[in-house]
Amino acid sequence: MTTPHVQTDTQEISHPFSSLIKMRDIWKTYQMGTEELHALKKVSFDVTKGEYVAIIGPSGSGKSTLMNLIGCLDTPTKGEYWINGEQVADMTDDELARIRNKEIGFVFQTFNLLSRATALHNVELPLIYAGISSTDRHEKAIAALESVELGDRVTHKPNELSGGQRQRVAIARALVNQPSILLADEPTGALDTTTSSEIMNLFERLHAANNTIIVVTHEMEVAERAERIIMIRDGEIESDKKTR
């Protein structure tokens, strides 16, 4: 775990599949009338398995665009992106859906749980789309909820749970399909201080259990819990350094 993480586009790509995430010269450009707006410019970085990375930047810096790209919700205008050895930059919508299902576990600021479904059903959702049988699904979902200490809340609906509990359901959902990356977007943005630190502690535990975690945030406090911080400004990586 000693390879340098700062990469520039002049560097040779020696082992394309050695990293979990490998981004090379990624551009995202939006056409605004006659003007071209570059949300991301020549972004390149790697994330290896088991890393805990924070992506930080002010609003409008392009960090949401980067998160959407990492999460395979969107494709870059230009550049190459390998995730777990698969080139995803040119994939179709349905191929991206498969990658999201298999490789990515999302945790959102606003939890994004299905309000009418129970905690259990919410956690089962990725397994349904993975085509896993209902008995296996049930077992795995229960196990995931137990791992976030919600084993006694499986039949509760989101509106019967506290904010922290909802975020833990969302984390259980993100982990249930054993994805390569846990991708969290402002995971504590909607939580109070106590609950926030509870969630951040949970992330640390998950990291200790060798999960790869990427947290996108604008709060330095949250970012500093990670072992590496990538700073984005004006669509470019401003800095990429280890915290410890």
Added chain:
Amino acid sequence: MTFDDIRESAVMAFSTLRANKLRSALTILGVTVGVLTVLSMVSIIQGLNRSFADQIESLGSNTIFVNKFEPSFSPQKTQEELQRKELTIADAEAIARESEAIAAVAPFERKLSETVRFKDKQTETPIILGVVPEHSYTMSQFVAEGRFLIDVDIRERRNVAVIGRDVVNALFLEYEQPIGKDIKIAGNVFRVIGIMEDQGSFFGQSRDNSIYIPLTTFQKYYPEVVFPDFVFVIIVRPKTRADVANAMADITDTLRRRRGDRVGEPNSFGISSQDALLDVYNQLTGATYLVLTAISAVALMIGGIGVMNIMLVSVTERTKEIGIRKAVGATRLSIMSQFLIEAVVLTGIGGLFGLIIGEIVSVLINTYSPLPAFIPIWAILVAIVVSGGVGVVFGLYPAWKAARLDPIEALRFE
């Protein structure tokens, strides 16, 4: 798409329906009305068909009817038809005389209702038929007790009557023997000589509420034939089924000559075999089918538009949900099938209700109205397929719209 996918979709569909009870109920109602319309139409037509086929069967298969009017089910007659000369007993006799292909000729005249009394009992509804002895043979209607009219009754213009079961029930007590009793028809005394076999009902109208008297006696009391109360018809029975065409040609020749119809002009009378009657009936029902199908289609379409409308609302409301599902790995097909299944669940429930209510209505129609109704098994299948089909057709666009939502936009939706 796996069974689990479908089950997941169905579970979500029911949960959505529960979450929007009134809205779902109204949408389902629309489809229910559509399916109910289809079933009612099928039911009525099938009922009519069955009833009519029975009727035709009971008449035997090769009877020819000659009438002043063209064969038609409409009570509306043209001015020309109304001004035509009446057919006469002499015409009937000429027909019998001049054709080799004919086994029997039976003219009859009918009055729709007449007052009939026995002692202190009275009924105003019986149909009075002035007939000849051959009537029994040509119409395949026979006496159950006593005797039918014979030649001498006709010749002597006797006041004798053969009565139907309904007339017996209306005028006589259970233990009374009607035969040999004197009844009063419009004030004139007739002796009952026979009772007809039960013939059941047709279009809810009993065929046992008739009184048969000699045609000559009938014409003595009712010299004028006034449409529509009175009708004069000549029934002809050809020797065999193969003789129907020849018999019709002979009858046409005889009558055109006797009535002075000019060459090149159409007949001034109507002639029809049962086959022709069936043709007319089939034409009529064919047109009716078309109209009823159109009505059903419109009703279903309104139901379908309701479904589409509600599914579009549902897709918009659940944009966030679609975003979440896509984020965790739902493909376009998964989303599309979810919303399609939801639409089909909606219309399926509507179809089911339509079917249940349709069956009930059909039973009610049979019980409380003269219209015969009948829902065949295939109509049940049609109802199921059609309601499901409406769901697919009208659910397709909303489902497609849901499937192609951009996950980022959808997740941002509040």
